[in-house]
Amino acid sequence: MKMNIPHPIPYQGSKRQLAATILRYLPAQMDALIEPFAGSGALSIAAASKKCCKRVILNDINPALMTLWQFLVHEPERLANFYERLWMAQSGRERTFYDLVRKRFNQTHHPGYFLYLLARCVKASVRYNAQGEFNQSPDNRRKGRQPEKMRDDILQVSHLLRHNITLLNQDYRLVVKTATPDDVVYFDPPYQGVYASSDPRYLTTIDYDIFVDELSRLNERQIPFIVSYDGRTGQKKFGQPLPLSLNLMHIELDAGWSSQATLLGRVERTYESLYLSPALMAKIDLPPPTLFSMRQLVLFEDMV
Numbered sequence: 001m002k003m004n005i006p007h008p009i010p011y012q013g014s015k016r017q018l019a020a021t022i023l024r025y026l027p028a029q030m031d032a033l034i035e036p037f038a039g040s041g042a043l044s045i046a047a048a049s050k051k052c053c054k055r056v057i058l059n060d061i062n063p064a065l066m067t068l069w070q071f072l073v074h075e076p077e078r079l080a081n082f083y084e085r086l087w088m089a090q091s092g093r094e095r096t097f098y099d100l101v102r103k104r105f106n107q108t109h110h111p112g113y114f115l116y117l118l119a120r121c122v123k124a125s126v127r128y129n130a131q132g133e134f135n136q137s138p139d140n141r142r143k144g145r146q147p148e149k150m151r152d153d154i155l156q157v158s159h160l161l162r163h164n165i166t167l168l169n170q171d172y173r174l175v176v177k178t179a180t181p182d183d184v185v186y187f188d189p190p191y192q193g194v195y196a197s198s199d200p201r202y203l204t205t206i207d208y209d210i211f212v213d214e215l216s217r218l219n220e221r222q223i224p225f226i227v228s229y230d231g232r233t234g235q236k237k238f239g240q241p242l243p244l245s246l247n248l249m250h251i252e253l254d255a256g257w258s259s260q261a262t263l264l265g266r267v268e269r270t271y272e273s274l275y276l277s278p279a280l281m282a283k284i285d286l287p288p289p290t291l292f293s294m295r296q297l298v299l300f301e302d303m304v
């Protein structure tokens with residue numbers, strides 16, 4: 001299901017396409033929606049557009065990303081102007097201009113440069129070298145989003161969030177300490193396993209056992225939460241499913257056709273797992289099953 005929500009930060013792994021579907025599993029009202037792995041914050045933007053949360057807390061371990069969020073929310077005109085100037089200045093020399101901006105970003109860490117790089121780089125994917133410098137290459141087919149469209153999205157998101165947002169730059173474990181049973185925590189950690197080691201799209205990966213322990217503690221505290229974690233394309237699974245001991249409801253969301261399988265001549269759909277905590281389940285009526293593919297976790301485990 002598509003929903004027209006602004007999405008100013010291009011970001012690989014963004015939940016933009018699934019946000020409207022995931023929203024269906026949130027309670028009609030909540031105090032804070034907390035995203036400890038914020039990225040582009042697609043779900044929070046969707047939830048704020050629907051006015052189903054009083055405030056949002058966005059956290060990410062990537063400092064450049066959170067500085068960009070600060071700038072975007074609190075100085076939207078300046079960010080939009082900055083992006084527009086860069087976008088116009090690249091005309092006719094896109095390749096060399098990208099390298100220049102990347103160099104400037106690594107020297108200054110200015111968030112305006114970061115937005116331009118995300119708009120122009122391969123798969124909007126954040127990569128760093130061993131020195132911590134951004135080293136992703138440009139996608140030479142992309143000029144980056146048109147400045148007018150970017151401006152609209154920036155202004156809309158700032159307008160939606162500026163009075164009710166907290167922005168943090170910490171490890172996810174610190175952020176959930178303040179959650180209450182009136183909040184909902186949405187976890188969308190970096191993809192696990194093969195992707196993380198051979199193609200490090202994200203700054204870091206997280207430890208499975210530590211993550212499971214954190215979720216278990218949230219269950220003890222009756223904190224409602226949702227997790228996006230693993231999935232499959234056709235029968236090929238990616239990532240390790242969360243354990244039965246957490247007592248989570250497991251749902252598979254249809255995330256569309258797999259472009260990689262299509263390239264290889266196979267027609268396969270990708271399904272992303274969504275796990276709902278017991279405290280969350282107590283607050284929602286599950287949407288009708290015709291609109292999604294749903295299995296209890298035990299069935300999924302039988303397939304492994």
Ligand SMILES: C[S@@+](CC[C@H](N)C(=O)[O-])C[C@H]1O[C@@H](n2cnc3c(N)ncnc32)[C@H](O)[C@@H]1O
Nearest residue numbers: 013014015037039040041042061171172188190
């Ligand atoms: C899959 S992305 C989140 C995408 C997001 N849901 C969106 O809509 O754009 C995962 C994010 O987790 C962040 N991250 C990785 N390790 C983290 C940690 N230990 N604590 C907080 N954030 C972390 C990464 O920087 C990355 O932005």
